[in-house]
Every structure is written in C-alpha cells, then in structure tokens.
Amino acid sequence: MSELEIDAVVFDVLGTLVDEPAGLRAGISALDRSLDDAGTERLLSLWQRHIEREQRRIADGERPYVTSDTLDREAAQLVADAEGVGDQGGGAVAALALAGRRLPPWPDTVAGLARLAEQFPLIGLSNASRKALLALNAHAGLRWHQALSAEDARTYKPDPAVYQLAVTVSGRPPERLLMVATHAWDLRAAQHHGLRTAYVSRPVGDPPTPSDRFDLYADDLADLAAQLGRA
CATH class of the missing domain: 1.10.150 (DNA polymerase; domain 1)
Known part of the structure; x- marks a missing residue:
C-alpha cells in the first residue's frame, strides 16, 4: 500500500x-x-x-x-x-x-478521541438520525469537530452517498480521509469510495476476513493514535 x-x-x-x-x-x-x-x-x-x-x-x-x-x-x-x-x-x-x-462509550473512546483530535480533524459519520446522534454524542461524551448523519444523504451506509458527506464537508479528496470502524462491511464500502481504512477491534462488530486489506488494524483507539503518530 x-x-x-x-x-x-x-x-x-x-x-x-x-x-x-x-x-x-x-x-x-x-x-x-x-x-x-x-x-x-x-x-x-x-x-x-x-x-x-x-x-x-x-x-x-x-x-x-x-x-x-x-x-x-x-x-x-x-x-x-x-x-x-x-x-x-x-x-x-x-x-x-x-x-x-443511551449507549455507553467503550473505555478507551473518550480519551482516544481527545488524543486523536490533537493530530487531526475528527468527523463522526453515523447511520443514526440527527436527533439520535446529538443525544448519543451528549450521553457518551463524544467530542467532534463535525458530526454527520446519514439522514443528510437520505440513505444508509454502505450507500456511497453517505461516505460522500465526509468528503464534501472536509473539502479533501477521499484518499486523504481515514475511515475508522469495527465493521468490515463499513470499511469495504468506504474503501470502494476511495477512503483509506482502519479497523479497530471491538467485542461486537464485523471482523475482517482474510481477503480484506485495510490500511491499519488497531486494538483500540490508543493503538490507532500511536500508529498514526508513527505514520
């Protein structure tokens, strides 16, 4: 790669x-x-x-x-x-x-986002509605530079129109954006749209298959931040 x-x-x-x-x-x-x-x-x-x-x-x-x-x-x-x-x-x-x-954050989420925010603009991209995403962010203590709902595209991931929201808002070409998810299907769709990809392991989600080739594989957000720091 x-x-x-x-x-x-x-x-x-x-x-x-x-x-x-x-x-x-x-x-x-x-x-x-x-x-x-x-x-x-x-x-x-x-x-x-x-x-x-x-x-x-x-x-x-x-x-x-x-x-x-x-x-x-x-x-x-x-x-x-x-x-x-x-x-x-x-x-x-x-x-x-x-x-x-009313979903609880993973133990590493809040600190991991704060650490990554020191390095990059952070964009949330969720299938949750605008109202749900606002309430969820507040409940879990998630902090973004921008939070985007699939509602703005009137469809759901893995429709390419949802990933295009992040491309449009950032004003950057897709290959300059890194999509982070614990769902391999989500990363495959983002990859197909031209985004770079990082898989983060969680107890839930859709693990990668042997044929998947993502840019980064991380144990948690601290590991992801460390890898991006080295990159």
Missing part, C-alpha cells in the same frame, strides 16, 4: 465508539424485568435483524427513506409485541425506542 497521508479521520459511531448491544440490552431489560439473559439476547437479535434489514432495503432503493428514529420505533414495537408487552406500560415502546440514544 502507498504511504498513509491523511488530513482528517472519519469515525463510524455505533459499535465502533459506543457499545450498542449493551445499551439496547438495558432498554430491553427495562421493558420486562422478568427477562433472563437468553430472552434478552433473543429480543436483541430481533431488534438488530430488523434494523439491518430495513437499512439495507432503503440503501438498495426497495423502501422509501425514513430516519433511524422510525426504524428504532419499529424495532421497539417488534420487541414489545414478541414479549407480549404491547404498550401497556403507557409509553413503554416509546421509551424503548430511545434506548439507542
């Missing part, structure tokens, strides 16, 4: 900087306190499958665009229906739909 020369770092948020499953588990558990771990995981999987499927349908043009707020509400209703809760709790579904805005 050519020498890594970048002008800004672009971060995926959900999963990469915050523990999305943990936040959703907490919301699901609050919906029904009698749930055991297996039941919570079953409902979490139902939520995740719905979000992934519907975002893909929208990106593929099979469904008109709706924000992530709508998709979260749909997922929350599916979970409540599957558990037989409905909305008997007077707003229980609405409360569950907001669980995706």
